[in-house]
Amino acid sequence: MKPRGWLLGISLANLLFLYGPIAVLVAFSFNSSRLSATWNGPSLQWYRELLFDHALLVAVQNSMIVAAVSTAIASILGVAAAVGLESLPVRKQRIIEGAMLLPLIVPEVMLGVALMLLFVTIKWPLSLVTVTIGHAAFNVPVVMVIVRTRLRKLDPHLLEAAADLGATPWQAFRRVTLPLLAPAIIGSVLLAFTISLDDFIVTFFTGGPGSTTLPLKVYSMIKSGVSPEINALSAVLVVVSMALVALAAALQRERK
Amino acid sequence: MIDPSSTASRHHSTRQRHPYWPLIPAVLWMLAFFLLPLLLVFAISFASRGLYGGVRWVFSPSNYTMILDPLYLWIYGRSILLAFATTGICLVIGYPLAYFIARAPARWQGVWLLLVIIPFWTNFLVRTYAWMFILRTEGLLNTVLLDVGMIRAPIEILYTDWAVLIGLVYGYLPFMVLPLYAAIERLNRSVVEAAWDLYANGWSVFWRVIFPLTKSGIIAGCLLVFIPTIGAYITPDLLGGAKTMMVGNLIQHEYLVIRDWPFGSAISFVLMALVVLGALMYFKRGGVFEDVEGRR
Amino acid sequence: MIAKKAFSPPDHQIAKPYFPRSLGQITRSPRRAWLIAIVFVMSLMACQPTSEDGPKKAHEAQPTLYYFTWSDYVGPNLIEEFERQTGARVVVDTFGSNEELLAKLQSGATGYDVAVPSDFMVSIMMKLGLLAELNPAAIPNADLLLDRLQRLPFDPDHRYSVPYLWGTVGIGYDSSFLNAPPDSWDVLWDPRYKGRISMLNDQREVFGLALRSLGASINSRDPAVIDRAKQKLLQQKALVKVYTSENYDQLLAAGEVVLAHGWGGAVARAAVQRPSIKYVIPKEGGTIWSDCLVVLQSSRNKELAMRFVNYLLDGQVAAHTTNRLRFASSNREAKALVSPELRENPAVYPPDSVFERLEWMEDLGETIRLYDRGWTELKLR
Numbered sequence: 001m002k003p004r005g006w007l008l009g010i011s012l013a014n015l016l017f018l019y020g021p022i023a024v025l026v027a028f029s030f031n032s033s034r035l036s037a038t039w040n041g042p043s044l045q046w047y048r049e050l051l052f053d054h055a056l057l058v059a060v061q062n063s064m065i066v067a068a069v070s071t072a073i074a075s076i077l078g079v080a081a082a083v084g085l086e087s088l089p090v091r092k093q094r095i096i097e098g099a100m101l102l103p104l105i106v107p108e109v110m111l112g113v114a115l116m117l118l119f120v121t122i123k124w125p126l127s128l129v130t131v132t133i134g135h136a137a138f139n140v141p142v143v144m145v146i147v148r149t150r151l152r153k154l155d156p157h158l159l160e161a162a163a164d165l166g167a168t169p170w171q172a173f174r175r176v177t178l179p180l181l182a183p184a185i186i187g188s189v190l191l192a193f194t195i196s197l198d199d200f201i202v203t204f205f206t207g208g209p210g211s212t213t214l215p216l217k218v219y220s221m222i223k224s225g226v227s228p229e230i231n232a233l234s235a236v237l238v239v240v241s242m243a244l245v246a247l248a249a250a251l252q253r254e255r256k
Numbered sequence: 257m258i259d260p261s262s263t264a265s266r267h268h269s270t271r272q273r274h275p276y277w278p279l280i281p282a283v284l285w286m287l288a289f290f291l292l293p294l295l296l297v298f299a300i301s302f303a304s305r306g307l308y309g310g311v312r313w314v315f316s317p318s319n320y321t322m323i324l325d326p327l328y329l330w331i332y333g334r335s336i337l338l339a340f341a342t343t344g345i346c347l348v349i350g351y352p353l354a355y356f357i358a359r360a361p362a363r364w365q366g367v368w369l370l371l372v373i374i375p376f377w378t379n380f381l382v383r384t385y386a387w388m389f390i391l392r393t394e395g396l397l398n399t400v401l402l403d404v405g406m407i408r409a410p411i412e413i414l415y416t417d418w419a420v421l422i423g424l425v426y427g428y429l430p431f432m433v434l435p436l437y438a439a440i441e442r443l444n445r446s447v448v449e450a451a452w453d454l455y456a457n458g459w460s461v462f463w464r465v466i467f468p469l470t471k472s473g474i475i476a477g478c479l480l481v482f483i484p485t486i487g488a489y490i491t492p493d494l495l496g497g498a499k500t501m502m503v504g505n506l507i508q509h510e511y512l513v514i515r516d517w518p519f520g521s522a523i524s525f526v527l528m529a530l531v532v533l534g535a536l537m538y539f540k541r542g543g544v545f546e547d548v549e550g551r552r
Numbered sequence: 553m554i555a556k557k558a559f560s561p562p563d564h565q566i567a568k569p570y571f572p573r574s575l576g577q578i579t580r581s582p583r584r585a586w587l588i589a590i591v592f593v594m595s596l597m598a599c600q601p602t603s604e605d606g607p608k609k610a611h612e613a614q615p616t617l618y619y620f621t622w623s624d625y626v627g628p629n630l631i632e633e634f635e636r637q638t639g640a641r642v643v644v645d646t647f648g649s650n651e652e653l654l655a656k657l658q659s660g661a662t663g664y665d666v667a668v669p670s671d672f673m674v675s676i677m678m679k680l681g682l683l684a685e686l687n688p689a690a691i692p693n694a695d696l697l698l699d700r701l702q703r704l705p706f707d708p709d710h711r712y713s714v715p716y717l718w719g720t721v722g723i724g725y726d727s728s729f730l731n732a733p734p735d736s737w738d739v740l741w742d743p744r745y746k747g748r749i750s751m752l753n754d755q756r757e758v759f760g761l762a763l764r765s766l767g768a769s770i771n772s773r774d775p776a777v778i779d780r781a782k783q784k785l786l787q788q789k790a791l792v793k794v795y796t797s798e799n800y801d802q803l804l805a806a807g808e809v810v811l812a813h814g815w816g817g818a819v820a821r822a823a824v825q826r827p828s829i830k831y832v833i834p835k836e837g838g839t840i841w842s843d844c845l846v847v848l849q850s851s852r853n854k855e856l857a858m859r860f861v862n863y864l865l866d867g868q869v870a871a872h873t874t875n876r877l878r879f880a881s882s883n884r885e886a887k888a889l890v891s892p893e894l895r896e897n898p899a900v901y902p903p904d905s906v907f908e909r910l911e912w913m914e915d916l917g918e919t920i921r922l923y924d925r926g927w928t929e930l931k932l933r
Contacts, residue, residue, distance in 0.1 A: 081281075096279070125663055136285070208661040209618040218379065222494060242377075309654060412793070497794035
């Protein structure tokens with residue numbers, strides 16, 4: 001196509017739009033001025049405050065624990081579901097798959113509120129455990145969908161070959177299907193982990209005493225309008241996210 | 257579409273090779289922690305509010321009739337309007353970007369897509385806060401504009417509908433770009449070239465040929481933006497200053513401030529019904545997954 | 553919303569350029585993939601905070617106190633001192649309004665030991681059976697209450713609650729922007745300050761303000777009066793920049809608002825950063841409030857909870873809190889220990905003349921529904 005110039009221009013503008021705010025945050029996390037957005041000379045004091053914010057570190061720890069456990073649960077359930085679905089007739093597959101995908105469509109506020117009502121009704125006190133359950137609940141479809149997509153592309157003859165060689169279903173699964181699915185499983189685990197780390201709304205509703213995760217802490221910091229410590233924290237989170245994405249991309253590239 | 261013969265032979269062989277019971281734990285989990293809670297919400301929406309909040313199990317359909325009050329219909333309308341606006345803007349600014357990426361040399365496409373995705377992997381709260389920092393009265397935008405002399409007094413953007421709109425577009429742009437990219441990338445080049453021969457100017461080529469051919473991608477992108485945007489919570493909460501409420505905020509308000517759980521449940525349920533119905537209507541027409549994956 | 557990331561087509565499409573073409577490549581790579589996964593998990597486990605957790609290593613055996621309080625009430629030193637004295641661990645969660653506190657408790661967040669509701673919320677919590685009876689022997693500092701705060705109507709014998717901090721509600725204003733100090737709530741309706749006004753995000757306080765400006769009581773039960781208050785608030789909404797209970801002191805200090813509906817202590821804090829900020833209680837009067845310490849019925853460690861309550865009420869600790877937060881303490885001995893300029897600060901210690909136009913908030917029972925609907929309508933329009 002001929003007129004590439006303005007297309008490039010718009011695309012760059014888009015990228016500027018996407019990255020601008022993040023870059024601004026990172027830049028101003030080094031600003032020594034507390035209140036205004038005028039540059040006042042570089043300073044690392046907000047990062048120092050960050051290191052000594054004990055409540056924040058506890059929140060990070062909580063986030064990690066919840067993410068790890070809920071991702072583990074979601075992964076096992078999700079992979080099993082993807083594999084098990086395969087054995088059903090196609091029509092049933094569609095119906096069940098559709099039903100399992102509902103959590104992805106329903107607004108998160110609704111998920112959070114519904115879980116909260118469940119826990120109240122059965123008198124299960126809110127805590128990190130209930131948060132973990134909630135995270136696992138919305139991550140199962142994530143894992144399932146990604147693994148399923150990969151599963152459907154696998155060559156069916158491989159499994160037939162395994163059967164012909166005398167493998168039991170479990171052996172066939174372990175030695176043929178699982179290795180073939182490995183990239184998708186790992187990809188979905190990473191994705192589910194990130195989603196859990198990032199989650200605010202469901203955690204907000206299902207959390208109890210001491211269940212503050214990182215997003216919740218960030219939210220209360222923002223609401224209190226406190227110091228540029230938030231900028232420093234944001235910068236750290238941005239760098240960590242980018243590292244994770246780079247890692248995921250490198251993983252993909254290696255496989256080529 | 258997936259080759260029907262391979263499906264038949266696969267399910268014929270795997271039915272004997274792989275049992276379906278691994279599916280059961282996941283189904284049970286979702287029944288217990290997804291379906292059951294939703295049913296509970298539905299049940300509570302017909303109950304009455306306790307004196308100081310909570311639930312009193314006395315049947316009362318008035319929660320749903322209360323929703324018919326213009327005040328609440330207005331909030332649904334406003335959320336849908338904001339969602340439409342967000343979707344429209346995302347489409348307009350996202351399409352050129354998607355087109356550009358789809359036409360870029362193959363080795364660069366992955367890089368561009370990665371660039372689009374990366375901001376998305378950053379914490380959503382942090383990204384929303386970035387806009388608070390920029391749009392505040394004493395924020396970056398006003399400071400720069402004042403310094404440069406383009407404006408005399410600060411522009412109040414934060415805590416208005418515009419800030420919420422900017423935040424929503426910012427948050428959901430990648431969702432529009434990616435399906436669009438997928439659809440445009442699949443375009444048959446020779447068709448486009450033929451179109452250039454037919455219509456001399458780019459606009460006709462775009463509007464009469466490219467646009468209709470990428471319709472599935474457009475619809476997918478629009479849905480992926482529209483559906484989550486209606487139920488948005490964080491963006492209107494942080495960027496709206498407790499002045500701009502969307503349905504998501506109203507639900508939180510009813511549960512955690514007013515503590516009228518039955519009414520909150522009714523509102524949630526209507527929202528969910530709207531969203532699910534919309535999604536189902538689309539999926540029935542052939543589905544997102546088949547469209548995008550089928551050609552491969 | 554975040555979960556939408558999972559819609560597989562986009563992520564799948566990204567992977568497409570890199571997807572291996574032959575099966576041979578697939579079977580070779582998983583080993584590497586597993587290796588990377590293991591490294592990832594191990595680095596995860598290494599992420600446990602170490603040095604900060606030093607004293608917390610035995611925290612399974614260490615008693616834990618869960619404290620649920622207002623978002624600005626806790627400073628770093630306050631908690632550490634108590635932890636040092638008792639060897640317990642204190643976990644703090646915060647809320648921004650009484651309604652939020654009650655909602656969280658009702659929605660299953662049991663397990664809190666100590667909470668800090670305001671006066672009228674104490675009576676509601678008492679009626680709901682959420683509070684544990686206090687043991688006076690465990691809280692000797694409760695005997696040191698100011699006269700004014702003894703025998704308060706909602707809990708005269710202090711069986712369930714002890715007043716902790718108290719103060720007034722008024723207007724924080726930037727005197728460099730106003731010609732004369734405002735003397736009426738109606739200044740918040742003045743179109744000259746459009747977009748430079750902030751109001752509390754608090755149903756009772758906002759309505760209370762409107763009711764007082766109409767000459768009615770903040771505990772009004774008359775539907776017609778409440779409706780008039782609502783209409784007046786709706787007229788004001790276009791002038792209001794933001795409804796917030798938590799950061800209006802920062803907005804004042806940064807100059808983003810020139811008029812802020814707020815609690816005295818927060819305005820006093822803003823005045824430290826911007827000396828032109830002053831505080832006034834309008835002539836129509838307003839709320840006098842007291843946030844009280846309570847022990848929750850569902851607390852698993854009531855003795856520790858009461859020790860904590862007693863600690864917070866201690867004269868030294870209370871004075872320290874007042875110095876930092878600029879909210880007056882209920883301990884009558886604390887005032888002597890507070891820094892001198894705060895003792896004269898009317899935002900912190902209101903002068904006697906003001907008390908005749910102040911009202912305590914009461915639990916309104918069923919009538920709160922009218923306020924509920926009004927508040928919702930105000931937020932929605």
